[in-house]
Amino acid sequence: MSYLNTDKSVMISSPAGSGKTEKLARRYIALLQRGVDVERILAITFTDKAAAEMKQRILRILRDEDATLFHSLLEKMPLMRVTTIHSFCGTLLRRFSFDAGIDPNYGIADEMASGMEWEQILYDVLMDHGSSGEVSSPLHNQQSDFILQTLSEKGFRGLDYLKGTLDYLFSKRPFSLEAQSFIHVPSVGDELREELLSWEGAADAIDNYEKLFMKVSQRELLSIKDCFLTSDGMPRKKAPSALKGIADFQQWTLKMSLYWKDIRLEECSERSQRLWTIFHTCLRNYSGRKKMKGVLDFSDLEYLAYRMLTENPEWANILYAFDEKTDHILVDEFQDTNNFQWAVISKLTEEWRSGLGAKREGGTRPTIFFVGDEKQSIYFFRGANVEIFRRAKTQMEAWLGDEFLYEEAKENYRSRPAIIDFTNLIFSKLMGRPGNYPWITRYSPFTAKRPGHPYPGRVELLLLQPEEDVKMAERKQKEADVIAQRIKSLISNFELAERGSDQKRSCRYSDIAILLKKRTHLAPYEEALRKYAIPFVAVKGIGFYQETEIAVLRALVFFLSNPHDDYSLYMLLKSPLFNIAESDILHLVRREGESLFEKMRNNGDYSSLSQGVRGVSPPLEKGRFEETFTLLQNWLTQSAYMPLAELIEHALVSTKAWRHFHEEQKRANIKKFLRVVEDLEAGGKPLIRIREFLERTIDEQDAKAHVNTEGMDAVRIMTIHAAKGLEFPVVIVPGIEEPFSPKTGDNLVYEIPPTVKGGQEWGRFFFKSVPEPSIRDGDDDFLIRKAKEIEEQIRLFYVAVTRAEEALVLTGYWDRRENSFLGFLTKALELHTQNDTVVVENADIPGLALLSEEDVSRLYAEVHKEVVIPVDHRRIEVIPLSLPKTASWKSVAETADVRRRHGEDWLIIGDIMHRIFEYTSKGLLREQDIQAKAENLFRSKGMGSQQIAEKIMIIKRDIETLKGKGIWRDVIMPRKNSFAELPFILDAGDAVYNGRIDRIIKEDNEYKIYDYKTFPVKEKEMEYLLKEYGFQMNIYKKAVRSLFNVDSVKSYIVFTHTGEIKEG
Missing domain, CATH: 3.90.320.10 (Lambda Exonuclease; Chain A)
Incomplete structure (x- = not known):
């Protein structure tokens, strides 16, 4: 195991199932065994959970193999520097806070607080610039003119566009902090303009044609673009009757489209520059608020650490102080590194790589150890840059020469041979395609080394035939039912063996995981599993704020903040708080009154309640509007002096609604909602601001409250991203025919190829906003972004497939579209239909099977027994619990x-x-x-x-x-x-x-x-x-x-x- 040579710096490409964490732990132990003090080793990973698991792995190996070192390390555990990259940057900033220009006792603002602060600043800036007032600075006036112009052109959609773009830039920190607005270099010149100006027949067919080519009138091109462009932005091929006099019409439309695109890109460049300046105005205000409160947000940590190490006049002293305490750095999950993180690591080890410095003179040879797998880089949308993996390898080879070792693991200790052979066949064709693009992933086949029983395992491709005129929801439900049937038959007749054992056992529900690309279609799978009495846990589920019980509490908050909010009151009346029949509510709607609450007031004599009633609300009798109104009126009165979280809990108790939310997950979600409200109130937010926050979070995918599922025999449902780093005996990947949906919209923060900055390679970031889809479709930067997203989809598919240990089941509807997981399979396996049956042309893999819906029905019928779903069958959904960032x-x-x-x-x-x-x-x-x-x-x-x-x-x-x-x-x-x-x-x-x-x-x-x-x-x-x-x-x-x-x-x-x- 050459990677244990502690005299060399090492990079290991460690594919799925090859024991990546084990390798890093053993490298750490090898350093300890060489006599390196534990406090002189820095191990960096990317999540708190991974850091905890790394410590645990190190301790377990030592406990089993080196008792003396184990007990020695236990005594020194507080000195172990196994941390996340963000925690490390935070420690660095706190230690050198004076040099970084920050409060040494800074706190970390949570995501919710940061989002609310940004929303308020955004609102203030847009309102300040969007309203007419006193003349201010030229920059302020330019920004105001741009905002007013956008609102004039787009109306309310203009405000959404401005807010959406600024929110996008805020979400792309720290990259947007270094970005510059792109500058358009015209691709057409006066020659094309003159050619179009004198085009035969054009001036006769189009009024004021000559003015279109004057600088001051170029925006008027928009008014005639339908003359030369189709609705999807392509040059027209046939001339309308009014334009038949234009000579060589197709050539004219082609050149007009080029000219029009150039003009539009110039406008986009100007728009991007103005948006960029408004963003930085908001950012200055946001930074000022943070400084006043003595807080940083999460994205500040790595960015400020990078700035401190590269731009601060005292950077050499900071590096010297770090160098005094650290001799070895180990980095886990290196494929998830972003540009700033790599820049921090690179700068800290600058002197080490030079072969000079006090360490070498004193006989110490510092080392760097990286382990990762570029094939598992699936966080591009968060800023992870897969190109850094290869870039770092090239740089380390150049810097260290013979003192650097690169290894590529070829063994897989997780999966059965069928899964390994299938993976090798598919991804050797999908990865490493021709083209010298740095984001294209390379693939090297690996071999099955799993100990124990030698059986090959299974790979099943379960394809359903699409039916005409069937809605998407029905298709999804049918696929979910087929999956549920396959799970039942697997439980009954599929055997597997524990790793390292020759003994087989029956498959259990807890052995099975369903991995989704996204949570959009979660409901059909949940419904099907309940229908077939299959216990399950949904990891994260559809999102905290979309749960029924949270929607009810949100409606209560909305009503308390505005009693004339008819929709929220309607939701409350129908909810378990009151259980009023729809027909009774409709009867009430016909009464006199401006709002539903006024109609409730007018339905009886409530004069005695005009001052409100303090204390315990009277008991509710189902269906009685008198008692309902009394409760609502009391709550409105109490909201003036009672903490909102306490009032919500009081409402749940007084209406006995807790009886309807008896499931453990629902109770946990309600308690989490109450904590959110308490935090907002503690931050000084009044009721109306709490409502605004809840309005913004309706569509957010916040995690549900944690419920412990230790020991549960249940199928897991989660996204592929959530499954990264995990493994399951049986993996089912549904919806493989679903097309990819690009994440890129109007806006783009992008990197150009790296240049040398501060003695190291460093890319430059740019921002552009292009609302026109037809222009984005032909823009190189947007096209590169799309190509990178497709490449990440290949890596996402790889992660899904390699989670399986014993059996892999891929399901979906037969479809010929290329931009899907099924499209990948069709290309690699040469799938096609023959007599209405899908066949595999190129795959001789023992254990690979093609199943149809009829095959699954037959397998299910062979083992099916009538089951009765227990009355108390609970739907339990959980999230993995990460370690707190700061507290034990x-x-x-x-x-x-x-x-x-x-x-x-x-x-x-x-x-x-x-x-x-x-x-x-x-x-x-x-x-x-x-x-x-x-x-x-x-x-x-x-x-x-x-x-x-x-x-x-x-x-x-x-x-x-x-x-x-x-x-x-x-x-x-x-x-x-x-x-x-x-x-x-x-x-x-x-x-x-x-x-x-x-x-x-x-x-x-x-x-x-x-x-x-x-x-x-x-x-x-x-x-x-x-x-x-x-x-x-x-x-x-x-x-x-x-x-x-x-x-x-x-x-x-x-x-x-x-x-x-x-x-x-």
């Missing part, structure tokens, strides 16, 4: 709880007591030094002398209590075979937890966990607290069993204020 599991679970119950002071006392216990247990703090250490710690929290003295007395009293009961001696004082503040990572399936365990003591073959609770507690509260912290202690026990590979583990809670120890 324990701090998330406990800090807020302590703060709420006992206040901020006890939170600070608890933090300092934990530090004292840790230092004491590790032998770093003598008893006589405890008071001085505590005083310093309190002082660092900004406390005064009087406050410190009071809190020192509390700590002294608690320590004396612990001593008196023997806890100080038995638990806190240094012990052999013990750990203090031990960090851990626990993969619990759908969730990954990390945190610190206060104290672990090994006695004989039993591990004892001690968790300190430092807040005041009464005897009668202890039983309740033991139950409340049961989940936390259970996680700790699982973590210790996993870390030390033991079964015998007990956990105890130490209540330090009372000196009690309770087993938990």
Whole structure:
């Protein structure tokens, strides 16, 4: 394994199933075994979950293979620098905040807060520029003229266009921050203009023809474009009767279209420049708001780090400071790197690559290690640049020569031979096509190396025949039903083997994953799985804000903000809050009154309610408008003084609507909605602004609330993007005939080929806005973008196929269109129809089968048994739980709880007591030094002398209590075979937890966990607290069993204020 040669920098191209994470973990361990200090190794990945998994993999290997190094690393885990690229950039900025020009105590604004801030700034700028007022600066006036002109030409669509473009640029940060507006270089000159001006017959057929070619009148070309262009923007071939006098009509339309396109591109260039200046006006205001609040947003981290390292006058000192602490960098998932991330990594290692510097002189050879697979680069829409993978390889070879090693893994330890052979056949034809374009993906075949049972596995191509005059929804439902039937037959008669085992077992529901390109058609699959009594979990589902229960709560907020919102009130009346029949609502609509709420008022005598009723709302009797109106009126009154989240919860309780939202997922979603509202209120947002936020998020695909599914035997449904990095015994990919839908619209931020900047290759970014589809269709930059999107679709298909371990099922309707997964298969397998049956012309793969709808029906009929769907069958949908970006599991679970119950002071006392216990247990703090250490710690929290003295007395009293009961001696004082503040990572399936365990003591073959609770507690509260912290202690026990590979583990809670120890 040459990649373990720690004297060389290494890049590994590691295809799906080849053990990429294993390779990185073993490289990390090889450095440790060579004697490199853990704090001198920096490992970078792209998600918190991946960082946690990487730590876990390193620890597991060491635990199994090198116990001495394992225990040594456990002690130094706080020094492990395994982090995301954004967290690393954030740490760099905080350390050199003065040089970066930012607040060292900056916070990170969440996406919701950033979006709302941007929306407000956008509104203010557009309204300021769009209204007539006092004369301002020339730039301000130019922007105002452009906005007013756009509104004049396009009306309300003009405002949507402006807002949509500015939102697009905001979403493309940090790339749009470096972008320049494109400059159009005319492709036609005076010669073509003169030729058209003197074209025989044109002046006679078109009024004022000569004026069209004057600079001041060129916009008038728009009024006659139908004379030479078709509705889809192509040059006309036949002359209308009024234009038959124009000589050589087709040549005239062709040259007129060229001239027209040139004029339009000039206008687009001017428009793009003005949009760009308005965007930067908004951006300056947005940056000012962030600076005033002392926050950065997520995209700032890598961009400001890049600017600091490349443009700051002190960049050399910053690099020197980094270089002093780091000797080796490892980068995971390198194919997902964007330009800024690579620029940061490249700059940090600049001196290393030169072969010079203090490290080399001191005998240290620094290294860089990259691992990734360009075939799995599927985040182009987020800015990932697949070209960097190859570009970095070329640069590293040039920079390091013999000190650089490139390897391409050829083994696949995941999939059966049928899946491997199928993948090799398909993608060797789809990838690496002729053409020297840097974004085209290369392909190298790999071989099946999966240990265990040698059977080949299965690949099924299940194609349905399309029927005429059948709606899309019906087609999708039919395909979903066929998939459900195939799942039932697989459960009954398909056997598989665990990896490394020769023993086969029956397929289970939890072995199966349905991978969708997008979530648009999720509902038919859910319906079909319920119909056939197949348990399932939908990862992310259709989106949080589209769920029924959230739509009801949104309608309540809309009504409270505007009682005359008839649609929202109509939704509320029909909802589980009131359950009023449609016929009763229609009867009410016929009553007098301007709004539905006024009609409810006029339906009875409500004069006693004119002042509103405080307190608990009266009980609701179903179908009674009197009680309904009373509730609504009360809620409106209460909204003036009651927090909105509390009022919503009160509404759910008073109407007993919770009974209708009993499913675990629905309850979790409601709680998440309440948290969103609480956060908005905490940020000072009034009711009307909360409504505006909810209006903007209706179409957003926010993740649903997390529900734990550990141990569930259920089919998983998720997108291909969500499945990246995962594997499943059986993978089903439906809708393979669905055509690709390009993501590029009117606007484009794009990169031109790299040039040398600051001593390294660096592309330049440009922005252009081209509303005319026919011009975009012929524009090189838009065409390149489209070509890159198609290439990414090939990579997306590769990711989907390579998730399968035992069986792969591809389903869809027969279709001859090329721009789809099926189009890829048709090209590679030479699929065609013969006697109305699809046949494969070129695929001799054992285990490959072509199935029809009739085949699936027969297989299903052979095993089908009548089933009765249980009444309580639940639809449960979940999302994978990522690690929090800044807080550990324990701090998330406990800090807020302590703060709420006992206040901020006890939170600070608890933090300092934990530090004292840790230092004491590790032998770093003598008893006589405890008071001085505590005083310093309190002082660092900004406390005064009087406050410190009071809190020192509390700590002294608690320590004396612990001593008196023997806890100080038995638990806190240094012990052999013990750990203090031990960090851990626990993969619990759908969730990954990390945190610190206060104290672990090994006695004989039993591990004892001690968790300190430092807040005041009464005897009668202890039983309740033991139950409340049961989940936390259970996680700790699982973590210790996993870390030390033991079964015998007990956990105890130490209540330090009372000196009690309770087993938990």
